[in-house]
Amino acid sequence: MTLRLNNSALVDLPSADRILFQSFGTGPEATPAFDRIHHAFEAHAKATPTATAVTHLGESMTYLELDRQADRLAASLAHRGVRPGDRVGLFMTRSIPMVVGILAILKVGAAYVPQDVRITPAVHLRHIIDTASIKVILTSSDSAPRIPSSDRHEVIAVDEVPRSGEWSPRVPGGSGDVAVVIFTSGTTGHPNGVNVTHANLCNILLNEPGSLGIGPGTRVAQILNIAFDMAVWEILGALSHGATLVIRGDDIEETVRDVDVVIATPGILGSLDASRCRNVKVVAVAGERCPQHLADTWSRFSAFHNACGPTEVTIVNTMQRYDPQRRVLTIGRPLPNTTVYILDQNGRPCPIGEIGEMWAGGACVTAGYLGNDVLTMQRYRPDPFHGGGHLMFRTRDLGRWTPDGELEHHGRTDDQVKVRGFRVELDAVTGALELTADCVRATTVLREGELIGFVSPASVDVEAARKAVEQTLPYYCVPSRxxxxxxxxxxxxxxxxxxxLPDLIDPLIEVVA
Structure with a gap:
């Protein structure tokens, strides 16, 4: 993909800044080896059939076993009427059957819609099922009772599909462009579905540096919530390179101590004892601001990558390989075939070195919001710098270029924050708090990484307020206090x-953890 910017859109910049706007903001050109992410997995299943593809709590599958089991399930999905371009629910928890489900959905040409059924409120599952027009849901036998019942969708327990017997070859036919639909938080409290395409995934996962040097023999941790876009990086990033995906149990650190590659949020990584994880060779963090000390600690023994980007630009769209000698932590440069523009509030290019809003373009830009054309038109705009019908996405992140062409992150332009790597709309949390009996007014803030809710008057039952948020929003939206x-x-x-508000936080006041 050739990215050449339109100089006519840069007329307001001095000539020197025009050159830097393009050289800093344009990623290198690269061509992924595949145009469907599961085809990369299938190539490794053919080349190294006996290699271990996935392990979980003492169980494992080889590439050949995983490929054939996914083929069997794909044939079953096709028999049930799933067609290319459809969306299939993957309402499961971390497990080998979860991985089988992902590959089967991709093989039949559909897009998978992941949710961790243990912690997603029923009201959100119903919203996702309706918004994505899901007719078939894959789950596990023990999780099936948690899924809202309806005669409009069919529930299949993946772990009950036989692991042996007659093998069905890959289901013939075309493939939809969308590979996965990731639901992110929305301003109304209901999540918005982002259409992430195969082209998007192939660009980040199959090109450097997003490939993270993963290859056959590499052990990659799977520690994140499957509804989180970075879990796609873990799972498909491993399987598309012939590596072994190591799915964690209850103890995250136990898993991390035994792998080569870790992809995590800074919050999760910071909860681990780095001195006990020195076998790790590569670390990538994203989802929230990375503290300097975290990069310093882990880069002593691993290649440490700090990345940034919302779901709408495919997991991340900028990365830095941190240099512990320089000790300059940034969010790096644009990934291959992508662009980053620093624009002012009127959409005009900012002079190099000035803080502005980051817009992303090129191969990272996803296919918009599912069933929400109005929001898509608000956040996805025609790209005046690249032209040719291309789109750019408004990240609402603030940033500026350093003199050597790396990006510094300077917060956000709206009331949206990151908690444990997940995006949280503070207004949505406030609205949930205000559902509490006798609550007249509420508000929510993020302070030192902690989500804190305030309710008034003082007679409001804070335990009831916590339950009001738990019942209406995902777990990561529940204030810690x-x-x-x-x-x-x-x-x-x-x-x-x-x-x-910080003046109102008194250690003697009753709080809910």
Missing amino acids: IVAVDELPMTDRGKVDKNA
Whole structure:
């Protein structure tokens, strides 16, 4: 893919900045080896059939076994009417059958829609099923009772599909462009589905540096929630390179101590004892701001990558290989075949070195929001710099270029924050808190990585407030502390004064952890 920017869109910049706008903001050109991500897995199943593809709690499957089991399930899906371009629910927990399900859905040409059925509220599962027009849901036999019942969809327990017997060859036919639909938080409290294509995934997973040097014999940890876009990086990143995917049990650190590659949020990585994980050779973090000390600690014995990018630009779209000698931590440069533009509030290029909003273009840009054309038009815009019908995405992240062409992250332009790597709309949490009996007003802030809710008056039951959020929003939206106060501080314009809220946090006030 050739990315050449349109100079007519850069007329407001000095000539020197025009050159840097293009050289800094344009990733290198590269061509992925495959145009369907599961075809990369199938190539390794043919080349190294006896290699271990996946392990979990003492069980394992070779590439040949995994490929054939996925073929059997794909044939079953096709028999049930699943066609290329359809969307199939993958409502499961971390397991080998989960991996079988992902590959089977891709093989039949459909897109998988992942959710961890243990922790996703029923109201959100119903919303996802309806929004994605899901007719078939893959799950496990013990999780099937958690799925909302309906005569409009069929539930299949993957672990009950025979692992032996007659083998069905790969289902013939075409393949849809969308590989996975990742649901992210929305301003109304209902998640929005992002259409991530095969082309998007092949570009990040099969090209450097997103490939992370993974190859046959590499052991890659699978520690993240399957609904999180970075779990796609773990799972398909491993299987598309002939590596072994090591799915964790309850103990994350136990898994990490035994692998070569770890992909995680800084929050998860920071919870581990790095001194006990020195077998790890490669680390990639994204999803929230990475503290300097975390990069310093892990880069002493591993190649440490700091990355950034929302789901809408395919997991991440910038990466830095951290140099512990320089000790300059940034979010790096654009990935191959992609662009990053630093623009002002009117969409005009900022001079190099000035802070502006990051817009992403090129092969990372996903295929919009599922069933929400209005939001797609708001966040996905025609790319005036690349042209040719290409789109760019408004990340709402603030950044600026360093003199040597790397990106510094400078926060966000809206009220959306990251908690444990997941995007959380503070207004959605506030709305859930205000469903509590006797709650007159509420607000939510992020303070030092901690989500804190405030409810008023002080007589509000904070335990009931916590349950109100638990019942309506994903687990990561539940505040770690909820403080009940007589009145919330207000500005002279009648808005909650969030700058004054920290003064209300008293260790003697009852909180909910």
